[in-house]
Amino acid sequence: MVGELNTLKTEAEQSFQDAATKDDVEKLRVGFLGKKGKLTSVLRGMGKLSKEDRPKVGSKANEVRDLLEELVKSNLLRIKEKERAAEFEDRIDVTLPGRRRGYGRTHPLTRTADDILSVLSSLGFTLAEGPEIEHDFYNFEALNMPADHPARDMQDTFYINDDVVLRTHTSPVQIRAMLSLKKAPVRVACFGRVYRNDHDVTHSPMFHQIEGLYVDKQVTFGDLKGTLQVFAERIFRPGTKVRLRPSFFPFTEPSAEVDITCFMCAGEGTLKTGDTCRICKGTGWIEIMGAGMVDPEVFKHSGFDPDEVSGFAFGIGVERVAMLRYGISDIRLFFENDQRFLHQFF
Ligand code: PHE
Numbered sequence: 065m066v067g068e069l070n071t072l073k074t075e076a077e078q079s080f081q082d083a084a085t086k087d088d089v090e091k092l093r094v095g096f097l098g099k100k101g102k103l104t105s106v107l108r109g110m111g112k113l114s115k116e117d118r119p120k121v122g123s124k125a126n127e128v129r130d131l132l133e134e135l136v137k138s139n140l141l142r143i144k145e146k147e148r149a150a151e152f153e154d155r156i157d158v159t160l161p162g163r164r165r166g167y168g169r170t171h172p173l174t175r176t177a178d179d180i181l182s183v184l185s186s187l188g189f190t191l192a193e194g195p196e197i198e199h200d201f202y203n204f205e206a207l208n209m210p211a212d213h214p215a216r217d218m219q220d221t222f223y224i225n226d227d228v229v230l231r232t233h234t235s236p237v238q239i240r241a242m243l244s245l246k247k248a249p250v251r252v253a254c255f256g257r258v259y260r261n262d263h264d265v266t267h268s269p270m271f272h273q274i275e276g277l278y279v280d281k282q283v284t285f286g287d288l289k290g291t292l293q294v295f296a297e298r299i300f301r302p303g304t305k306v307r308l309r310p311s312f313f314p315f316t317e318p319s320a321e322v323d324i325t326c327f328m329c330a331g332e333g334t335l336k337t338g339d340t341c342r343i344c345k346g347t348g349w350i351e352i353m354g355a356g357m358v359d360p361e362v363f364k365h366s367g368f369d370p371d372e373v374s375g376f377a378f379g380i381g382v383e384r385v386a387m388l389r390y391g392i393s394d395i396r397l398f399f400e401n402d403q404r405f406l407h408q409f410f
Contacts (some may be wrong), residue, residue: 069124080135081370093136167190172409176386180274181297184253192252200227202236206365207315215314220261230259234275242366249280265394270380279375288376300327316356323349353380
């Protein structure tokens with residue numbers, strides 16, 4: 065009988081190993097330990113044993129029963145764990161990094177405009193805005209560009225009708241600001257979208273300008289240059305020099321193109337490596353904006369007496385500054401909203 069019990073033991077160990085489900089285990093449990101189970105039927109034969117054999121067989125039988133009970137428990141656990149693992153395998157890979165929520169960045173143009181406006185604000189300029197769809201009067205006429213005057217050719221734009229255009233610059237906001245403030249001092253920074261019939265890698269039909277206007281008694285060209293000097297150093301880098309070249313704008317007299325020393329080569333024209341600087345093309349200077357003293361004609365259209373006040377104005381393209389700052393060679397990148405581009409800016 066001890067031999068029978070041993071066979072039972074080996075058989076049990078085998079069968080439990082093969083059990084794949086809880087039901088399999090239950091069947092085996094009944095098969096071995098149930099009322100009609102194999103162990104039970106072996107034990108039934110114990111009555112026929114001699115007195116000497118009984119304790120030996122009894123203790124073996126106990127051992128096999130304990131083992132069977134243990135097998136039931138441990139295999140149920142094994143199957144449960146396996147089922148859980150299978151469940152997770154389908155749904156969750158806990159080793160994967162979590163899915164991050166995409167978060168936005170400040171657009172490089174917004175950042176550049178914010179920087180320019182905050183420098184102007186620190187210099188006492190307050191923000192002024194005006195409509196993008198503008199009357200001919202504010203965009204041209206009041207800025208000393210009468211109808212049919214060739215000066216209008218500098219800024220070809222989109223006409224809504226004969227009297228209404230998409231504004232070509234932020235200068236009309238100067239006129240609106242002066243007409244509404246009515247008295248000096250006027251110190252405004254005009255910011256917004258402007259439109260021109262222009263498109264290539266550095267020009268877009270829509271772009272952004274920021275314009276500074278300062279009107280007061282005895283504002284001089286020296287004030288303009290000093291303001292531009294501080295402005296350039298803050299926007300680019302300390303030590304940046306400013307150069308004014310004679311130019312023409314209908315609404316300023318005298319007028320100037322404003323150049324700054326190249327921030328890449330510090331005005332040297334060549335890099336430390338000996339290569340020609342690609343930002344300023346070896347000249348050491350970068351053209352950055354237009355500026356000048358407010359033309360008396362403009363004052364007349366804006367309700368100011370040119371004999372009493374004087375003023376300066378300057379206008380800067382936000383895209384141009386951003387392209388220089390970030391080394392971007394194609395202006396269209398700003399407007400395509402390609403996340404791979406936009407996510408490079410912190
Ligand atoms: N409005 C001019 C332009 O768009 C720039 C400018 C502004 C020039 C103010 C002088 C003074 O070209």
